[in-house]
Amino acid sequence: MASHSESIIREPLITGTNITYGQITDDVLRPVENMPGKAWWIGFTVASLGATLWVVAISYTFWFGIGAWGLNKTVGWAWDITGFVWWVGIGHAGTLISAVLLLFRQNWRNSINRSAEAMTIFAVICAATYIGAHMGRPWMAVYSLPLPNQYGSLWVNWNSPLIWDVFAISTYFSVSLVFWYTGLLPDIATIRDRATGLRRRIYSVLSFGWTGSVKTWQRFETVSLILAGISTPLVLSVHTIVSMDFATSLEPGWHTTIFPPYFVAGAIFSGFAMVQTLLLVARKVLGLENYITMFHIESMNKIILLTGSIVGVAYLTELFIAFYSQAEYEQYAFMNRISGPYWWAYWSMMTCNVITPQLFWFKKIRTNIPLAWTLSIVVNIGMWFERFVIIVTSLHRDYIPSSWAMFYPTWVDVSIFIGSIGLFFTMFLLFIRVLPSVAMAEVKLILKSSSEQAKRKILENGHVEPAEAEFYIGSLGKFDSVEQSSYEKV
Amino acid sequence: MSSTKYILGIFDDPDELMHGIDKLQKNSVPIYDVYSPCPIHGIDAKLGIKDSRLGYAAFMFGCLGGTIMFSMVYYMLVHDWPINIGGKNAFAIPDFVPVTFEWTVLWTAFGMTFTFFFATHLFPGRAPRVMDLRATNDKFIIAIDAKGNTPHADITNLLKEAGAVEVKHNDRKYVSYE
Numbered sequence: 001m002a003s004h005s006e007s008i009i010r011e012p013l014i015t016g017t018n019i020t021y022g023q024i025t026d027d028v029l030r031p032v033e034n035m036p037g038k039a040w041w042i043g044f045t046v047a048s049l050g051a052t053l054w055v056v057a058i059s060y061t062f063w064f065g066i067g068a069w070g071l072n073k074t075v076g077w078a079w080d081i082t083g084f085v086w087w088v089g090i091g092h093a094g095t096l097i098s099a100v101l102l103l104f105r106q107n108w109r110n111s112i113n114r115s116a117e118a119m120t121i122f123a124v125i126c127a128a129t130y131i132g133a134h135m136g137r138p139w140m141a142v143y144s145l146p147l148p149n150q151y152g153s154l155w156v157n158w159n160s161p162l163i164w165d166v167f168a169i170s171t172y173f174s175v176s177l178v179f180w181y182t183g184l185l186p187d188i189a190t191i192r193d194r195a196t197g198l199r200r201r202i203y204s205v206l207s208f209g210w211t212g213s214v215k216t217w218q219r220f221e222t223v224s225l226i227l228a229g230i231s232t233p234l235v236l237s238v239h240t241i242v243s244m245d246f247a248t249s250l251e252p253g254w255h256t257t258i259f260p261p262y263f264v265a266g267a268i269f270s271g272f273a274m275v276q277t278l279l280l281v282a283r284k285v286l287g288l289e290n291y292i293t294m295f296h297i298e299s300m301n302k303i304i305l306l307t308g309s310i311v312g313v314a315y316l317t318e319l320f321i322a323f324y325s326q327a328e329y330e331q332y333a334f335m336n337r338i339s340g341p342y343w344w345a346y347w348s349m350m351t352c353n354v355i356t357p358q359l360f361w362f363k364k365i366r367t368n369i370p371l372a373w374t375l376s377i378v379v380n381i382g383m384w385f386e387r388f389v390i391i392v393t394s395l396h397r398d399y400i401p402s403s404w405a406m407f408y409p410t411w412v413d414v415s416i417f418i419g420s421i422g423l424f425f426t427m428f429l430l431f432i433r434v435l436p437s438v439a440m441a442e443v444k445l446i447l448k449s450s451s452e453q454a455k456r457k458i459l460e461n462g463h464v465e466p467a468e469a470e471f472y473i474g475s476l477g478k479f480d481s482v483e484q485s486s487y488e489k490v
Numbered sequence: 491m492s493s494t495k496y497i498l499g500i501f502d503d504p505d506e507l508m509h510g511i512d513k514l515q516k517n518s519v520p521i522y523d524v525y526s527p528c529p530i531h532g533i534d535a536k537l538g539i540k541d542s543r544l545g546y547a548a549f550m551f552g553c554l555g556g557t558i559m560f561s562m563v564y565y566m567l568v569h570d571w572p573i574n575i576g577g578k579n580a581f582a583i584p585d586f587v588p589v590t591f592e593w594t595v596l597w598t599a600f601g602m603t604f605t606f607f608f609a610t611h612l613f614p615g616r617a618p619r620v621m622d623l624r625a626t627n628d629k630f631i632i633a634i635d636a637k638g639n640t641p642h643a644d645i646t647n648l649l650k651e652a653g654a655v656e657v658k659h660n661d662r663k664y665v666s667y668e
Contacts, residue, residue, distance in 0.1 A: 175600075192618065206614070210612065215523075219544055230552075440527070
């Protein structure tokens, strides 16, 4: 059958008492079909000012070269690669939600995957701009491709993780884009069929002529499943390769086998924190409380707790292995991180990534929106420091003490970083204005099985174990979009 | 002769639509197509639509992409310009794995998705062939070719009995060209 009843003890994924298919369309398309409110304009103004700062700072870098940054001959990678790894890591949550959770049949992904995938794409764009910029002469980027040339041909070095990264990031970006856009087609068709005039023409072109016939849906679901299946190893490979940019070098603090799993866990950790930062605000401003419920928020906080703990174990393992290796340079690198001139960066990282996320063991904190939002920001800060610590503290004092140096960012470094956040939010805010921020078709798919009203009907019809009913009603207590008291007479 | 081209049974609920398909099939009324705002699981089996073969296409494209990348790296690194790196073997297979994997994924994704677009006639600018504009919003629609399926009143009654909220007799196939 088209739908079946789900076990009563599972928490609802869509709340609200009178949600119909039409209601879902109306709720999701409200920001797309109407003029934006004051909150959007304020956000957009601030974000585009940030993006303008980015344009200025990037243009300055291209004009004067990367001498405009605070780099020196000892610290040749600093805020650029920190920013790159930070943004790529943030991107990973989108793919995790859209691909891994699809394979595990986690239906709660259906209402958050669209915005998380959009976030992935914008984050990878921000990351790619760092790669282009750190080349100094960005037009030289063409030499990272294996194109025939007059020197032999002298090919790119396929043994180098930097070349692997070119292929990993470009594949990741384009596959994410295809996955995201294919998923958007039915929803763009919904906008098209409700619009008139020029809007209809534009969305008509964008919808590729989608009709929603049986065969189309069948193929669509096959494509989604296979894309999820290949995106899952892809996303793991991307951050593995990013970590190999460091791990295959001979730099103390970088040359460790723990890097790939540790980077992947950190990426998911920071990505979910960014999803949380965006969605906790978006659900309120866009009025999506019935679709992005407390269950979604709590589930994401649990993932943050799990991946944060994995990252914490990785930090401690790294320290222990440095001690256990009896390799003098390795031991110094870690002593220097803990108590050297960059101790404040190391301890910021430890506090934000390992200690504060442990607060999520408490259900009260997991389900408290202002606290969860604050902690998500803290995690973002911590993960930025993690990359800074790995990159700068390893480089600034490696083998020869006469070469030791400190890194001081210039206004250009700072502006590019702040600007890239502005760029990211500008793209995200434009996205929620012109495209549906929740995958409507996928939410409609679970309306009859997993919504609060469907479960209420089961309760009202009886035939439910009283203990199970009590358990279910008890679990509704945390939802801010459900009146638990309305269940007293059921 | 009636000018009706297509009879549309419009449902609010996918389960009732499935019920409608049963009724039509019991009365030997062939169904032209079904349009819905979200996938209806199990409907393809009921309508006798074969499984999608896109998985095979995906596999072939993946093999092709991986082979191209591996051959390309082999040609460049082993055949055309082998580099002596401390006397190590130029044919360092583990180093070929990451890029070969990436291109396997890349070609699978693009090959399969473009095959899907091609087979389903999806491309930017394609005129949407829509029979009822609500089929992408909140209505589930069974379309029946009016030609040869008579009497139309019986079909209307069948659909109504199955729970259709509305039955339309359309004079044109698609409404989306104006």
